[in-house]
Amino acid sequence: MDIRTIGKTPLAVTQFGFGGAAIGGLYRECTQEAAMETLQTAWDAGMRYFDTAPFYGFGLSERRTGDFLRSKPRETYVLSTKVGRLLRPVPENQVPDYSYVNPLPFTVDYDYSYDGIMRAFEFSYARLGLNKIDILYVHDIGVYTHGVEKNTVYQRQLLDSGMRALDELKTSGAISAYGLGVNEVEVCLDVIARSPIDCILLAGRYSLLDRAAERGLLEVCRERKISLVIGGVFNSGILATGPVPGANFDYGPASDDILGRVRSMQKIAEANSIPLAAAAMQFPLREPVVANVLIGTAKPSSLTRNMELLKVDVPDSVYAAVEPFTIR
Template identity: 40%
Template sequence: MDRTTIRGVEVTPLGLGTAPLGGLFTPVTEEDATATVDAAWDHGVRFFDTAPLYGYGNAERRLGRALARRPRAEFTVATKVGRLLRDPAVIGSAELDTTQEFDGQPFYRGTGREVPVFDFSYDGALRALEESLTRLGLDRVDVVHVHDADDHVQPAIDGAYRALNRLRDEGVVGAIGLGIDHCEPAVDILRAVDLDCVLIAGRWTLLDQSAAVELLPLAEDRGVAIVAAGVFNSGVLADPGAPGATFDYVPSDPLITARAAAMAAVCARHGVPLKAAALQFPHRHPAVRVVLTGARTPAELCENTALANLAIPEELWADLALECGVPSPA
């Protein structure tokens, strides 16, 4: 697989997101997690994105164990700060993260006793990174994002980013960024902080191009790399006909599902799976350096890498623009 860089940190244009390995929606066995990382390696993926949130520590531990026998110089790991994992009996006045469930059901299955609490302070960021390194079994990570600072923009600027800037200046980490689902706070932070990259989830996809309004142009102007995640909008773009298809982690609105189905029909006319178009679309913007895809089994991983490399005719993009309103920035 080709390589590119984020502030000198080498990455592959297709990365493995590890939220599914943490049990997102469905429990994942240790064996499947290891086999999935191994499959990614065999297919040339060398960029692995994780976070304390994913499985409440499970994804970091599983990724670390799977990579332990690999040469450290040959892969890149990104993790995130902004949440600490704590026993609910002792969190005290800490701000419990209550965003990780829908209709009474948690997003992550098979987690342990610890739960995430928000902490965007200077010291909290340092603690979060230290604890992530322990779970990963690594002495360093390459990229560190501040995670989900949507409602904590100023505390993150004043606290967590001061810590990350210091670590970058000291060479402890190679690059710093932002991992977020919404464009407005991303733009606010990008204007205030010297970022190297922005991981934007679900906002530069076939169904949602809101990142193109301000975030992508600003990133391109500043030379900030975009890491596009959530390219299936959590499921509906993978299979709009699946029972219970989700959009941004909750049941998809029928209008959104119908629009995804219309895109699938356009793709089918060209002999291209919708998933392939969804995977390849983000790279059509010059600011996008990496597309992250999640997988919970080797079969999913192999399918994703094959679709990411499938030849797609330019006529398909033109028809998606004409019939479905999907922009064609290339």
């Protein structure tokens, strides 16, 4: 598997990595055995970049990721997790519903301040059971998650003191890189204008269907040598399932407009005898600032099937033909 560097750092990642939300029970239960089997399948496929977060199963994904990686030589993989949320224990009947099935008994509090980020970092060490975290992402800062009013407060926390914490951690060698882990372009541009970052984990905004990152972000990343890690390459599923009834886009049911766009894309793919999902998986890596594409699943069979899509030759003409149906 090809290797790409993260920003201006010496840190290098495999071009495909494992996203840990599903092994935290996102949308459906994932047993410990299934999580370990899926992680082993990712490792056997050549993935050496693993991303997790406290939010994924309220600590469950971090624990499982750490359990798996603990037996691997530390220099052979890259690990990222996230800050911005602190976990707080609550009775089982007070565990909030964020679409995680059987999460650990915690709720989440947002804190993007210096102290909040330092505490989150230390807590992640304990859950992972590992002594080195390579990349820290500031998780879900932005209007998309918080709305305008609350995000004004949280973004001030981050810019006034939170970024200083990240810089100190990198300067000390505790981490090798830091950036944002978000679902929107606007907050990336806001933070880049005020603070240096190494990378952005951008979910769903640079895909075969959704090209929002082309609204200025790609250009800025090229200029400042900021790497993109791309999540949500199937846009919550529709680029994998096609425009079937009940198909999801952006964490909810796809609109008629989205179904129509994907239907047109699928016809083009079928005319060229290729799966639409293959074009979706391979698309982001056509852009040099993209260092990695994350694949998230809790099923070994799904992961294996997705990796088989990398063997499909997708002609440039297909990408040109689907372009009129994209969202920008």
